[in-house]
Amino acid sequence: MSSAVWRLADWDAGRLAELADTHGTPLYVQDLERVRENYARMADAFPESEVMYAAKANTAEAVLTTLVEAGAGIECASAGEVERALSAGAPPERVQYTAVNPPADDLDYAVRTAREHPELTITAGARDTIDRLAERGFSGRLCLRVNPGVGAGHHEKVSTGANAKFGVPIERAPELLAEADERGFDVVGIHAHAGSGISGEDLAAHRELVSRMGELARETAPDLEFVDIGGGFGVPYREDEEPLDLAAVADATREALGEVDATLVVEPGRYLVADAGVLLTRVNTVKPAGDERVVGVDAGMTHLARPAMYDAHHAIRSLADTGDRGIVEATVTGPICESGDVFGSYALPNPARGDLLAIGNAGAYGYEMASQYNSRPRPATVVLDGEESAVDRRRETIEDVMRLDRGAPWL
Numbered sequence: 383m384s385s386a387v388w389r390l391a392d393w394d395a396g397r398l399a400e401l402a403d404t405h406g407t408p409l410y411v412q413d414l415e416r417v418r419e420n421y422a423r424m425a426d427a428f429p430e431s432e433v434m435y436a437a438k439a440n441t442a443e444a445v446l447t448t449l450v451e452a453g454a455g456i457e458c459a460s461a462g463e464v465e466r467a468l469s470a471g472a473p474p475e476r477v478q479y480t481a482v483n484p485p486a487d488d489l490d491y492a493v494r495t496a497r498e499h500p501e502l503t504i505t506a507g508a509r510d511t512i513d514r515l516a517e518r519g520f521s522g523r524l525c526l527r528v529n530p531g532v533g534a535g536h537h538e539k540v541s542t543g544a545n546a547k548f549g550v551p552i553e554r555a556p557e558l559l560a561e562a563d564e565r566g567f568d569v570v571g572i573h574a575h576a577g578s579g580i581s582g583e584d585l586a587a588h589r590e591l592v593s594r595m596g597e598l599a600r601e602t603a604p605d606l607e608f609v610d611i612g613g614g615f616g617v618p619y620r621e622d623e624e625p626l627d628l629a630a631v632a633d634a635t636r637e638a639l640g641e642v643d644a645t646l647v648v649e650p651g652r653y654l655v656a657d658a659g660v661l662l663t664r665v666n667t668v669k670p671a672g673d674e675r676v677v678g679v680d681a682g683m684t685h686l687a688r689p690a691m692y693d694a695h696h697a698i699r700s701l702a703d704t705g706d707r708g709i710v711e712a713t714v715t716g717p718i719c720e721s722g723d724v725f726g727s728y729a730l731p732n733p734a735r736g737d738l739l740a741i742g743n744a745g746a747y748g749y750e751m752a753s754q755y756n757s758r759p760r761p762a763t764v765v766l767d768g769e770e771s772a773v774d775r776r777r778e779t780i781e782d783v784m785r786l787d788r789g790a791p792w793l
């Protein structure tokens with residue numbers, strides 16, 4: 383079995399430096415072999431279950447096809463993700479669209495797609511959504527998203543299980559399931575998701591969610607096909623953090639679920655892709671600031687939003703030939719005109735202009751949350767597979783950024 387943790391030191395510095403020279407920076411690099419290893423570990427821990435990859439973590443085409451080929455289904459948060467999953471070859475019966483306050487266009491798309499592929503499952507988290515599906519003539523495979531009343535996650539902004547935006551209160555689920563059944567929907571599953579980045583003490587909250595879902599399945603819906611307990615499996619972001627003991631988590635999950643006559647579904651996103659990705663960036667500016675150095679790099683919050691958004695920590699490794707420059711405390715900042723555009727403070731070999739740095743664990747919610755704020759083009763993604771490498775997403779240009787503008791000369 384592959385190592386449960388892959389740290390920045392495990393990346394081949396020479397190869398990353400070559401990729402940066404060839405493709406420029408900032409550059410996302412995603413290792414498909416590591417994605418396969420992560421999937422295999424998850425599938426191994428949950429052998430009689432279905433693993434649905436939460437595509438929102440990373441929709442690079444090669445990542446989706448790699449996971450589909452490995453056997454994963456795909457959990458999608460939008461019409462765009464469903465389209466990506468299907469075009470990556472996911473069989474429609476392994477695709478789930480989780481509708482969260484869905485825009486009309488998404489529902490139109492989902493219903494049209496379900497007409498063509500009746501095996502597709504649509505998950506609704508509000509009675510309103512069920513009504514809107516019915517209005518569009520949908521009576522196919524329906525899953526009900528439940529709000530179990532217990533949330534978890536690495537930050538309050540990613541804890542969903544007790545947030546009223548997500549799902550119907552668990553107490554109302556029996557009534558809504560029965561009603562949907564009477565209205566002629568093919569009610570196939572129940573779903574809940576505690577939140578993202580669950581580890582340590584949060585695991586107890588997750589077990590509580592699983593136990594409530596088990597009870598709901600036994601009590602009200604004995605002929606469901608599946609009970610989906612969401613994703614959220616955490617990964618270590620700090621170099622001294624331990625990885626999840628996935629086998630123990632899986633055992634505790636099965637115990638908390640109890641006997642149910644339905645398939646257990648898990649929806650990992652981060653766990654499958656986070657440590658398989660790095661963001662490469664070059665130092666542009668070095669400024670002394672008291673005992674510290676302010677180190678400006680060419681990646682910022684528009685490329686990797688997590689530090690600005692959640693104060694998330696991502697390890698940074700210098701890939702430069704730093705000789706005996708010594709270690710300094712460096713505040714690593716981006717090029718965006720916001721004070722929050724800071725990755726954090728790092729002890730690094732004294733950085734110099736042109737040094738290449740690798741930012742770790744960038745494979746999940748990295749490129750996906752990138753924006754064009756400050757009219758900054760989004761970076762390229764290169765995927766690695768053994769000795770092979772390929773550009774999965776090309777770097778945007780300023781023309782790409784302006785493509786939709788009214789009156790752009792090339793329109």
Ligand SMILES: Cc1ncc(COP(=O)(O)O)c(C=O)c1O
Pocket residue numbers: 436439457480542575577578579580612613614615649650651652653
């Ligand atoms: C419904 C649902 N499923 C799965 C996931 C995947 O979460 P994670 O990437 O933490 O595994 C998310 C994101 O939090 C989600 O909202």
Ligand SMILES: N[C@@H](CCCC[NH3+])C(=O)O
Pocket residue numbers: 438540578579688692746747
């Ligand atoms: N975007 C979050 C995870 C949220 C997942 C979506 N429910 C993060 O980077 O940690």
